[in-house]
Structures are given as C-alpha cells and as structure tokens.
Amino acid sequence: MQGFILHTQKVKDEDLIVYILSPKMLIKTYRFYGLRHSSILNGYKIDFALEENPSFLPRLKDVLHLNFTWIMQRDKMFIWQEFIRLLFQHLKDAETLEKFYFLLLEDCVKRFEKQNPKRVIIDAYLKILEFEGRLRKDFICFSCDEKIQNDITLIRAFLPSHNHCALGYNFEEKKIKDFYDNKNCGIFNDEEIQNLYNLIKEGL
C-alpha cells in the first residue's frame, strides 16, 4: 500500500515509530533500525507493507520511496515538511480518516511541480477548513459577534474579526471572497500570501 510519512519518533537506539497517512487511516507502525534507511523521512511518499505483530505495533517493511520531481529543491522541501508537521499535529489523534487528506497531499505534490509552494499550501488549507466545516464565510466577528464591514482581519484558522477586536492580518473583503469562492489564492500579492502563510504556521 501507499502512504505519506507524517511523523517519526526515535525509540531505543535506532528503531523508529513511524506514522503513515494512508487513504483510510493514520497508521502507527514500528520500524527496526530506522536510521539506516534514509527513505524514512517526514513528508516522503512510500510504498510499504505491514507485518502484523499481535503484541505490539505492526512492523513496517518493504519500504520503497516514491520520489517527487521537486525533492531536491530545498525551499520546496522545507515548506512541504513544515506543512506535514502541522498536518500531523492536526491529525495525530485520529485513527480512521476520510480519503480527503491523502488525496489532498497527492494533489499538493503535483501542484508543487509548477506552482509557488506557499500558494499551494494556502489553497490546500482552505480546502481543509471547508472539508471540516470550519470555514467562516459569514464575516461575523468571532470576538464581538457583529458583522464586519470593509476590511477583514483574519487570525489563526482564518477566523474573521474586526481590526480592533483581534491581532491578525488585514485583507480586503473582496479578495477574501474571491479566494473562498474560487478556492484559489491567486488574487493575493506576495505580502498577503506571506501573511496567510504565517497564520497557517500557527496551527491548522
């Protein structure tokens, strides 16, 4: 089967606990002598097999690293692994998962080939918010419960607020609407993209 490595945790000397996002679940597995195998890195997509172990975690074996065309581009890999860390924090307590998350990562990998990686992550995060029913399109301030006029301040999880109600980043309402309607952050300039990205780094 295939999956994305979301997290590794060293145990004993060289063994690893490896968390893998498969289409259906977050799998927690055990890998002997993990450090000798460079194919076990956060964010990598792998093909693998599991050997059931009734007394402990299933054992990870037959790992084959499925390469991304952009894997040697350090800036892209850095942003990818940053997103993977955030995603692990977000999903770590889940056992079964909708296929959505696996498909989303596959889509991001493809889009990373040609697009700005921060823009890819921002679009992906919007899809996560919408999928999880957390996207606030009503533009009611989360702090004072009143309608927001003109510019919208976004904070973590893209929660909307008035400029005077919270510390966040300001955006024009029409740009936010365009972004939410088209699921594409193309309307934003580079500074706005960096600000949205900073919000994502605070946690999914």
Ligand SMILES: [Zn+2]
């Ligand atoms: Zn307010």
